[in-house]
Amino acid sequence: MTQAEDRSASFLRGALARSPSLRVAGRAFSERERGLLSRYPVFRRRFGDSLDAAVPLLVMCGLFAAFALLVPNYLSGSNLQQLMRDYAEPCLVALALGIVVFAGGIDLSVGAIFALAKFTALYLFRIEMWPLPVAVLGVLSVGAVIGAINGVLIAYLKTRAFLTTLAMLLILRAGLDFVTNAYTIELANAWRDTEGWYWLGAGYFLGVPSNMVILLVVALALHLFLTRLRPGLHIMATGADRKAARHAGINTRRVTLLAYVLSGLIAALAGLFYAARQSSAGSDTGLGWGVTALTAVVLGGVSLSGGGGSVGRVMIGSAILFLLMSGLLRMNMPGGASSALIGATLLGAVGIHIQWSRRRARSRSVRSPVSDQRGAP
Amino acid sequence: MTDAATCLSVRKGTKSFAGSVALDSVDFEVKGGEIHALIGENGAGKSTLAKVMAGAVPLTSGSLLIDQQVCAFHSPADGLRAGVAMVYQETSLIPSLTVAQNILLGHEPWLNSFGTAERAARQALKSLDFDVEPTALVQDIGPAERQMVEIARAVHLNARVLIFDEPTASLSPAERDKFFNLLEALRRRGKAVVFITHALEEALTISDRITVLRDGRRVVCGPAQSFDRQLLVQLMVGRDLDERSTELGHCGVGGLELLAVDSVGSGVDGPRISLSLKSGEVVGLAGLVGAGRSDLAKFIAGLSRPQNDCNWSIRLRGEAVTFNTPRDAIAAGIVYVTEDRKLDGLFETMTTDDNIYLAAQARRRGWLRIYSRAIRKRLADYWRARLAIRTLHGDAVVSVYSGGNQQKVVIAKALAQDPEVIIFDEPTRGVDVGAIPQIHDVIREVAEDGKAVLVISSYLPEILRLSDRVLVMRDGRITASFDRADASEDLIMHAAVH
Structure with a gap:
């Protein structure tokens, strides 16, 4: 170092030592603050961040309250049970998409996987007469395999997620049309029911519909997986910044594959319950569910660029959409308008989200000459 | 030429990206208990060489040896497994995770809680005397703190070879001193340290050996005492750079x-x-x-x-x-x-x-x-x-x-x-x-x-x-x-x- 530089350096050092507020980077936490800060990130957020997280929740509660007032018998036990039963499957499909979005990808084929799983469940259980547990495993593995195909193509062969899953959607849909046409009559004639199958379609556990129970279990497991378990953390890290994750020694390709496999599994699980509930295999099953799931994910405030969001957010987003759709249907809105409503809601959410995050980014930006109001120290 | 203490070396390492050669038959080695500075102009291939050693970039030809054993790294994960950790020039932290999660990232245990991660990270940061709050989200902390987190991560991995790519660029002088003390401590613990820098004075005072790269080739490698600033600049640039007087001619001050x-x-x-x-x-x-x-x-x-x-x-x-x-x-x-x-x-x-x-x-x-x-x-x-x-x-x-x-x-x-x-x-x-x-x-x-x-x-x-x-x-x-x-x-x- 030159002498002059050395002098200025020691000068700076002295100044830094004297004045903690001058520390160039970041804000320091005081002892008291440190004590208050919980170990859970959610409590550490600034007000803006918590508000950000609370808005979808408030909207959901508002919608529920509004329909409870407007629709007669909305709060009756049987109606609530029916709502939960109808909510569980779309929410599972949204979670299936959510995982992939967290990992920084996109999956347009979740709706198709769901539909194929539904057909597979009926086929294996009713026509092939497999025992229920084996049939369940079969259905889940169909989902996992399709997810794995997506995953291998995207992670290892580096195809674009958007195009790959779009192609997968088209292929699955065509295949589904083919098989449903081929088996319509057989399926209509086949009749088989077991206790387990009945529980899947219409059973309750402590008054909660079976598929809702499973949804809650899956959601909790997934939440713990993504926040506590190593592979889950790796999914979030990879979604946030693929290169940084790779540099940290994460096998990002395997992680991406894992996300797609999990996604396929969960979508197939949704299809299984739907099959037990709706015994006929219409080829229009799951049409548009992918878009609904995407809308739900965005409504929950999950960033499509990956790494952000949580299971809770996806569930809330899904609930908002579901309440809106089912509520308006109950209020005798014409059926065709619902698609338009999804679109409008999505646009609105995206618009609000962008405005909101722009404002937040502005308030977050560190001292700018034009905004800093503090006087000289 | 290599002795037993050499824990990582590159032999005739060549790397070309789409026709342009970034590294041309470069030899490099680093021993345990040594700080090896890697200097050169921008584009000389320093970062590429560092990434080769860390496994982020594969060699086109040539070999990489760990403890005299030829090995092939396909990803940074392989490098980390072999005990080579690197702090990259571009930040490699996940902004949406906490400091603690970032420090453990890639080698966290299977089951994590925020509490255990925080404790481990707090300890790691404390042992380095870095004042960063482990529960803060990385997106909320400043560039110098991010740098400290990255350094803490590399050290926490307990790697045998640590590579730092321009680690001091965003540090304040005080933090820089702290960082150099840390390098000293690592050297005493027998780690091999490679660090890339633009500040020649840093290289001259801190390192044991200096390697100069120019246009993807190794120009020279020798003990730090054998260089001075002028010589290094010459070697880096490959021509007698006139380090002109500190002032340029001034035209008459301001018109309109x-x-x-x-x-x-x-x-x-x-x-x-x-x-x-x-x-x-x-x-x-x-x-x-x-x-x-x-x-x-x-x-x-x-x-x-x-x-x-x-x-x-x-x-x-x-x-x-x-x-x-x-x-x-x-x-x-x-x-x-x-x-x-x-x-x-x-x-x-x-x-x-x-x-x-x-x-x-x-x-x-x-x-x-x-x-x-x-x-x-x-x-x-x-x-x-x-x-x-x-x-x-x-x-x-x-x-x-x-x-x-x-x-x-x-x-x-x-x-x-x-x-x-x-x-x-x-x-x-x-x-x-x-x-x-x-x-x-x-x-x-x-x-x-x-x-x-x-x-x-x-x-x-x-x-x-x-x-x-x-x-x-x-x-x-x-x-x-x-x-x-x-x-x-x-x-x-x-x-x-x-």
Whole structure:
């Protein structure tokens, strides 16, 4: 170092030592603050961040309250049970998409996987007469395999997620049309029911519909997986910044594959319950569910660029959409308008989200000459 | 040549990216208990060599040896497994995770709770004497703290070989000292440390051995005592660089006032910013990082808008103006040369010609314009010659150029817009030693042409060397103004920190 530089350096050092507020980077936490800060990130957020997280929740509660007032018998036990039963499957499909979005990808084929799983469940259980547990495993593995195909193509062969899953959607849909046409009559004639199958379609556990129970279990497991378990953390890290994750020694390709496999599994699980509930295999099953799931994910405030969001957010987003759709249907809105409503809601959410995050980014930006109001120290 | 203590070496390492050779048959080795500095101009292949050792980049040919055993790394995970950890130049943290999660990332246990992660991270940070809150989200902490987190991660891995790519660039002097103490401690523990730096003094004082790379080849490798600054510069540049006197010739100070910026303050303590630029004058704007210099510049050049109740007046040649977009500012003759060329300085996937030609479009009005290859070529050739931009093969995109050449393209883009007022923000950041004097010359020439120039720089010798007048900013206000004759590093630093 030159002498002059050395002098200025020691000068700076002295100044830094004297004045903690001058520390160039970041804000320091005081002892008291440190004590208050919980170990859970959610409590550490600034007000803006918590508000950000609370808005979808408030909207959901508002919608529920509004329909409870407007629709007669909305709060009756049987109606609530029916709502939960109808909510569980779309929410599972949204979670299936959510995982992939967290990992920084996109999956347009979740709706198709769901539909194929539904057909597979009926086929294996009713026509092939497999025992229920084996049939369940079969259905889940169909989902996992399709997810794995997506995953291998995207992670290892580096195809674009958007195009790959779009192609997968088209292929699955065509295949589904083919098989449903081929088996319509057989399926209509086949009749088989077991206790387990009945529980899947219409059973309750402590008054909660079976598929809702499973949804809650899956959601909790997934939440713990993504926040506590190593592979889950790796999914979030990879979604946030693929290169940084790779540099940290994460096998990002395997992680991406894992996300797609999990996604396929969960979508197939949704299809299984739907099959037990709706015994006929219409080829229009799951049409548009992918878009609904995407809308739900965005409504929950999950960033499509990956790494952000949580299971809770996806569930809330899904609930908002579901309440809106089912509520308006109950209020005798014409059926065709619902698609338009999804679109409008999505646009609105995206618009609000962008405005909101722009404002937040502005308030977050560190001292700018034009905004800093503090006087000289 | 290699002895038993050598724990990592590269033999005849060659790496080529799409035709251009980044490393050409390079030999490199590092022993346990040694600090090995890797220096060279930008584009000399230092980062590539480091990434090869860490496993982030595979070799095209040649071999990598760990403990004399040939091994092949396919990903950084392989490198980490073999005990090689690297702190990358570009930050490698996940902003949405906490500091603790980032420190453990990639080698966390299967089951994690926020509590255990926090404890482990707090301990790691404490052992390094770094003051970073482990529960903070990385997106909320500053660049220096991020750097500390990355260092803590590499150390926490307990790797045998630690590679640091320009670790000190964003650290304050105090933190830098702390970092060097850390390197000492690592050396005493028998770790092998490789560190890349641009600050030659750091290499000379801290390291045991120095390897100099130039144009992808190893020029020399030897004990640090056998070098001095002058020699290193020569070896890096490969020519006798005239480290000219610290001052450039100064033309007569300022003619006409071209630009005046004032904040008509609502504040009690008078106007906070008052700035005037005269033609033919270079004004240096000094200050600490975060003092608001770039924000001021961006505001002047129409890139951002002020957010408070202050009334601003910008007068260009005496006329009050307001710019809502950079396009307005450019049309009026004010351009801003960005401090971060990767972020907003270049069209990275386009050629030099296109970059310059596109920039020149900003001064043209109207919708229907013919894209003229001839004009593009003429324009690009002119600026290439004037700024001595090295040409790679015909249509190489700018992202493959070295830092110095990229910076020259950024400057050419600005000058091609025919401005009267030019703001250079950190004009030589990440620029090779050889290109710095060239860029300085260009800046002086521009002023001599009668333009008004504002130079923002955190490197005080640069400010002193270029400026006719020096302004110092702190916390969003201008706190001092010196004429060239009165300015000294001490005075500037004093105004910047108090």
